[in-house]
Amino acid sequence: MANPTTLPTPFENLASELRRGLLALAVLAECRAPQYGYSLKQSLGQRGLEINEGTLYPLLRRLEEQGLLTSQWQLADESRPRRYYVRSPQGQAALAHLTAEWRQLSQALDGLLSPEA
């Protein structure tokens, strides 16, 4: 994903809207094993998905409210609690559905955006 800071504001809004829609899919894919907020942000970042904290962390909570993730507080090494999120069976089904959706959309858009179109 493009670095949002290089875009002028009106485009930046559109770009962040676009990213936000795909974020749930990325999070569901990445939560195959338990992840806490910061580790999830890091691992998504390493794959080129730079996500703002203010967007990612509330999303985790929303996905949990929808039953797609489950969470658990665990003590980190320095006796500090961290909340770990992991995909639920429902989240697994949602991931399969969203993946198919994404493949189809991505193919359709590739066709639209290629120069010969």
Next chain:
Amino acid sequence: MNAQDWIDRYVTEVGRMLPAQDRADVEKEIRSLLQDALEAETAGVAASDEQVFAVLHQFGPPREIAMRYGASQWLIGPLLYPTFITVLRVVVGIVLAVSLFGALLSISQSPATLSVVDLVGGILNGLMQAVAWVVVIFALMERLNLRELQRAGGSWDPRSLPAAGNVDRVSTAETIVTVIFTTAFIVILGALLDSQGRLAVHGSEWTSMAIFSPAFMRYVPWMMALLAADVVLAVATLIRGRWTPALRVLALLVNLAGIVVAALMLAGPSLAAWELLAPAFDIVVAIVLVVNVAEAVQQGWRLMKR
């Protein structure tokens, strides 16, 4: 000030804006997330203020975080807001006009006994009551509307749309104004019932005197019941968004009851405590009778035309 203090400030500020039931949990989570971010920044060394600020800045303004964590709730949503403003204007206008008129009347009767503070206080009090009622009614409608939307779900049928100029359509603003003033009238009648027909009259000083006859007072509960039925009907048309045949039949029945009560009042003993006032009272009741007849005819006609 150390890093923990800044984090505490930030978390408290976010928590302040969150719904109470989520507050403790979200606060705990944000605190843990901030500590993780700060730790990554400092690699175990004590954090400088600049490092804490950078992390907090990255998280964004507390208000924004709170909003993203679901703190955005509203009393009156965008769907009802335009009607809300229309109704508020009408109600505030009428209340202002009536209370100014009342104030002028009192001044003209006895300018000496009335203080400006009382006058302004009275008008402000009336305005605030009116605004409060409008807000409460709209907030209730917002909740009812939401439930209706959720229940209707995907079952909406375009064929259920009434024609644009259809007489069955209900004007939301008009209906709410009716509800508010009918309710106010019920309250006034209730107060009259409490004082047994005596009105506070402002002469050289406040005194109370009987204006209505015992015969009139016997009808007050009936009038209140009919007005309450009007309010219920108005609210029902608001929820349905239109006049259904069933609602028209009910309205027709209320009108017919109104005609009976008004006719009985006219036929019975004098309504006023002073004979001097009796003709004026009779005229008012006669007007009510005529209005009820007109409304009953209209409802009956529209029912038959279907």
